Amino acid sequence: MAERRVKTSTLAAGLKGFWFQFRKSKRGMAGLFILCIHVIVALMAPFIAPNDPIRPTWPGYFPAGEAPLAFMMCVPSWYKYLGREVSENMEVIDGYTFASEQALQKWNVAISQPTRVSLSYNPTGGTLNDGCIEITYSRQANEAAGTSSIRLSYRFTYPYKAHPQRFWIHASYLINGTVSPSTSVHVSFSFFREDAEPLANYTYRGPTYQKDSLLVYEYPLITYDFYSPVSPWRHMWTRSTKREIFEKPWWYRAPEAKIFPTSGNYTFTVDVTFNDQGGARTQQVKVYLDNLQVLLYGNAYGLLGTDADPAAPRDLFSSLIYGSRVSIFVGLLVALISVTIGLTIGLTAGYIGGVVDEGLMRFADLLMVLPTLPLLIVLAYILSPSIWNIVMVLSFLGWMGFSRNIRSVTLSLRERSFVEAAKVVGAGRFYIIRKHIFPNVVPLVYLALSLSVPGAIISEASLSFLGLFDPNVMSWGRMINEFNGSGVAVTKGFSDYWFWVIPPGIAISSLAISFILIGYALDEILNPKLRMRR
Amino acid sequence: MTETILKVEKLKKWFPITRGLLRSLFSRRELYVRAVDEIDFEIKEREIFGLVGESGSGKTTTGRMLVRLIEPTSGKILYRGKDIVSMSDEEFKPLRKKLQMIFQDPYESLNPKMTVFDILAEPLRVQNVAHGDEIYERVCKILEDVELTPPQEFLQRYPHELSGGQRQRVATGRALILNPEFIVADEPVSMLDVSIRAEVLNLMLQLSETHGIAFLYITHDLALARHLCDTIAVMYLGKIMELASADSLIKEPLHPYTKALLAAVPVPDPTSKRAEVTIKGEIPSPVNPPSGCRFHTRCPQFIGEICKKETPSLVEIGSHHYVACHLYR
Ligand SMILES: Nc1ncnc2c1ncn2[C@@H]1O[C@H](COP(=O)(O)OP(=O)(O)O)[C@@H](O)[C@H]1O
Ligand SMILES: [Mg+2]
Numbered sequence: 001m002a003e004r005r006v007k008t009s010t011l012a013a014g015l016k017g018f019w020f021q022f023r024k025s026k027r028g029m030a031g032l033f034i035l036c037i038h039v040i041v042a043l044m045a046p047f048i049a050p051n052d053p054i055r056p057t058w059p060g061y062f063p064a065g066e067a068p069l070a071f072m073m074c075v076p077s078w079y080k081y082l083g084r085e086v087s088e089n090m091e092v093i094d095g096y097t098f099a100s101e102q103a104l105q106k107w108n109v110a111i112s113q114p115t116r117v118s119l120s121y122n123p124t125g126g127t128l129n130d131g132c133i134e135i136t137y138s139r140q141a142n143e144a145a146g147t148s149s150i151r152l153s154y155r156f157t158y159p160y161k162a163h164p165q166r167f168w169i170h171a172s173y174l175i176n177g178t179v180s181p182s183t184s185v186h187v188s189f190s191f192f193r194e195d196a197e198p199l200a201n202y203t204y205r206g207p208t209y210q211k212d213s214l215l216v217y218e219y220p221l222i223t224y225d226f227y228s229p230v231s232p233w234r235h236m237w238t239r240s241t242k243r244e245i246f247e248k249p250w251w252y253r254a255p256e257a258k259i260f261p262t263s264g265n266y267t268f269t270v271d272v273t274f275n276d277q278g279g280a281r282t283q284q285v286k287v288y289l290d291n292l293q294v295l296l297y298g299n300a301y302g303l304l305g306t307d308a309d310p311a312a313p314r315d316l317f318s319s320l321i322y323g324s325r326v327s328i329f330v331g332l333l334v335a336l337i338s339v340t341i342g343l344t345i346g347l348t349a350g351y352i353g354g355v356v357d358e359g360l361m362r363f364a365d366l367l368m369v370l371p372t373l374p375l376l377i378v379l380a381y382i383l384s385p386s387i388w389n390i391v392m393v394l395s396f397l398g399w400m401g402f403s404r405n406i407r408s409v410t411l412s413l414r415e416r417s418f419v420e421a422a423k424v425v426g427a428g429r430f431y432i433i434r435k436h437i438f439p440n441v442v443p444l445v446y447l448a449l450s451l452s453v454p455g456a457i458i459s460e461a462s463l464s465f466l467g468l469f470d471p472n473v474m475s476w477g478r479m480i481n482e483f484n485g486s487g488v489a490v491t492k493g494f495s496d497y498w499f500w501v502i503p504p505g506i507a508i509s510s511l512a513i514s515f516i517l518i519g520y521a522l523d524e525i526l527n528p529k530l531r532m533r534r
Numbered sequence: 535m536t537e538t539i540l541k542v543e544k545l546k547k548w549f550p551i552t553r554g555l556l557r558s559l560f561s562r563r564e565l566y567v568r569a570v571d572e573i574d575f576e577i578k579e580r581e582i583f584g585l586v587g588e589s590g591s592g593k594t595t596t597g598r599m600l601v602r603l604i605e606p607t608s609g610k611i612l613y614r615g616k617d618i619v620s621m622s623d624e625e626f627k628p629l630r631k632k633l634q635m636i637f638q639d640p641y642e643s644l645n646p647k648m649t650v651f652d653i654l655a656e657p658l659r660v661q662n663v664a665h666g667d668e669i670y671e672r673v674c675k676i677l678e679d680v681e682l683t684p685p686q687e688f689l690q691r692y693p694h695e696l697s698g699g700q701r702q703r704v705a706t707g708r709a710l711i712l713n714p715e716f717i718v719a720d721e722p723v724s725m726l727d728v729s730i731r732a733e734v735l736n737l738m739l740q741l742s743e744t745h746g747i748a749f750l751y752i753t754h755d756l757a758l759a760r761h762l763c764d765t766i767a768v769m770y771l772g773k774i775m776e777l778a779s780a781d782s783l784i785k786e787p788l789h790p791y792t793k794a795l796l797a798a799v800p801v802p803d804p805t806s807k808r809a810e811v812t813i814k815g816e817i818p819s820p821v822n823p824p825s826g827c828r829f830h831t832r833c834p835q836f837i838g839e840i841c842k843k844e845t846p847s848l849v850e851i852g853s854h855h856y857v858a859c860h861l862y863r
Binding site: 416417418420421422423424425426427431435436439440442 | 598601603627630631633634635637638639642643644645646647648656657660661705708712
């Protein structure tokens with residue numbers, strides 16, 4: 001026990017003294033501050049970033065399949081404060097899963113033959129058994145056949161002056177009963193625009209009608225025909241890019257721009273038509289509808305817009321936040337591994353000397369004269385660019401300088417008489433390296449750690465920029481690579497999409513600079529001569 | 535009679551001079567620094583054996599060979615009759631407890647990253663002779679022995695928190711903690727302030743007496759050696775020139791080199807007479823030492839060709855008084 005009382009860990013004591021001196025360096029503290037911000041961002045990424053960095057989707061329950069998060073190449077949504085006309089993402093329908101009966105109250109129901117068609121709320125039906133719309137059609141055998149329909153309308157306000165880039169309509173449906181070619185069910189969607197004043201430069205060739213003092217433009221969309229029951233539930237997306245999106249496809253191109261030319265009041269309708277030619281038989285058809293939603297994709301999204309991936313555009317802000325993880329992880333791990341390798345080899349070569357020294361140093365020379373970037377590219381390509389392989393390759397190519405440094409310091413340390421004093425009491429090689437040489441090079445290790453991080457960060461970014469990135473993680477280099485690959489810089493001009501490249505560029509350099517500043521401060525502590533020059 | 539603890543026979547250390555690759559390609563001849571060139575002496579139990587000479591004469595090299603820090607080129611070192619040169623490291627490790635060394639520079643010989651406790655505990659740990667509380671007790675005991683009291687105040691200190699004298703006391707304690715029989719003390723006070731030298735030396739003397747330790751005391755200061763040592767050997771360019779008991783060496787020095795060294799020592803009594811012998815020039819290079827007697831280039835009593843041609847051997851003149859000079863043949 002008594003021994004433990006006096007035993008002090010030299011490493012901890014050294015660290016404390018180090019911190020005391022470090023605190024005095026303004027540059028070091030500035031570097032540490034920047035680094036802390038980066039580390040906090042990296043650790044808190046899931047809380048800061050609103051979306052997945054690789055494959056983000058529109059949040060919500062869409063059993064027909066995930067919808068993209070946003071339209072490609074969106075501008076930041078705060079552009080609206082700069083006076084730009086932007087449109088943002090919008091979910092048109094509230095309570096679209098019909099989890100409560102209130103959701104139905106927002107819909108306006110119009111039935112052509114109320115004796116045959118009725119609508120009710122089914123609280124236990126639906127895709128999640130949480131409620132859905134139930135439409136019943138029934139005709140007695142003695143009644144005359146004919147066509148009946150029901151129209152569900154949902155009126156909403158589109159607030160943006162700019163038109164949306166896409167709309168996606170989601171619907172889940174289940175049809176049972178006596179559906180047959182002679183008793184078919186038709187489901188169609190439409191949009192209506194209420195116009196206070198006719199728009200200039202706007203041609204419209206479809207049906208219009210007057211309602212109150214407003215002119216209403218009608219945009220009948222696609223109709224789905226059912227000649228047999230549909231069970232179990234089926235789900236579908238109707239996208240504005242569909243070729244047959246309009247009932248009369250030759251009307252217009254760019255449906256979004258025609259339907260939503262500007263802000264105003266709009267109506268979305270779902271028509272269910274029962275075309276009953278069934279003759280003298282009793283007909284009973286039930287149509288269940290659930291998850292009715294219209295997504296309007298704006299041209300502005302998030303804090304930094306989106307990238308150009310056509311299938312699943314990414315939120316650049318989330319990419320930026322998650323990118324810090326890769327850079328810090330790769331930077332620190334590579335520095336740690338390469339410094340450990342360098343330290344081991346340097347101590348061994350320096351202390352053992354002779355053939356071992358010669359062999360290790362010639363090997364280090366060999367690696368040093370190899371052109372680094374081409375070698376990195378080839379190795380990363382052969383090994384497939386997973387994050388671990390990139391770490392391995394960068395570590396393997398990053399230890400040589402430090403090992404030479406440590407070797408030379410060891411050469412001088414091993415001649416110091418405290419090493420001889422240890423030999424005189426019978427200490428072995430390994431003991432001397434561990435207890436006498438190593439503690440005296442620890443400050444150099446700190447310095448090397450802080451100075452080899454920026455190199456590793458920039459190497460990782462370069463590899464990613466060249467396309468050698470791990471497809472499962474988002475990094476800053478990859479963001480810049482994707483900007484480059486999108487051709488946006490050429491087709492649209494760099495300045496229009498600055499928010500795609502400038503933030504990752506600043507992030508890479510500020511992280512690298514933070515380590516360099518810390519390195520400066522450590523260097524000042526280690527080499528007091530530098531301090532005087534200031 | 536007391537027993538011989540250490541006997542050195544024809545001990546030799548030639549350091550090869552490493553040259554550049556090109557030079558060694560063109561010239562086959564190997565060059566050596568003849569730091570120690572066939573010396574013989576023996577040290578008895580409890581004896582303080584002084585090794586005196588100018589700097590560069592091979593004293594430190596001799597001391598380092600005795601504790602096996604470097605391997606001799608040839609020759610024998612017999613510790614109680616056993617040759618330690620031919621032993622393997624494993625065989626020698628337990629003997630290290632008996633043969634210790636105090637280094638010249640206390641600012642260099644203590645690891646700046648270790649506390650006093652760790653420095654003093656290291657020999658015990660490496661030699662695996664004590665554990666846990668026993669280490670603590672022995673360290674405190676040795677700190678008291680070297681008069682660093684109270685020990686608790688020093689245990690946690692780092693070398694840079696100690697004065698030079700305190701450091702050399704720690705170094706002394708470190709050499710003593712394994713209870714050695716023999717210590718090489720390589721100019722242990724030459725780096726200390728003159729004012730504290732006596733204190734440290736007295737401490738060492740006293741400890742050697744109480745612990746019964748034999749010393750090889752290396753110094754360039756003949757006056758100091760005279761007060762401390764029982765026997766003194768005078769070295770010049772890797773050779774022993776004269777070896778005698780301290781009294782007889784100082785009272786009747788035989789070798790011209792010894793006489794010259796004594797002449798350089800300031801004498802407290804100005805009326806006392808002493809042969810005024812001076813030597814001129816610098817010590818020659820040990821790479822190419824003078825032929826014959828190494829001292830002949832600077833010898834005030836040079837007697838001709840024989841000094842240049844023949845190397846004088848150490849012969850006994852009078853009781854236990856050895857000298858290597860052609861004057862006494
Ligand atoms: N490791 C070594 N390699 C080569 N030459 C050495 C080495 N150690 C000492 N020498 C040389 O051996 C000679 C004797 O040195 P040393 O024993 O230190 O003398 P002293 O201690 O008497 O001053 C000197 O010329 C010195 O340069
Ligand atoms: Mg010396």
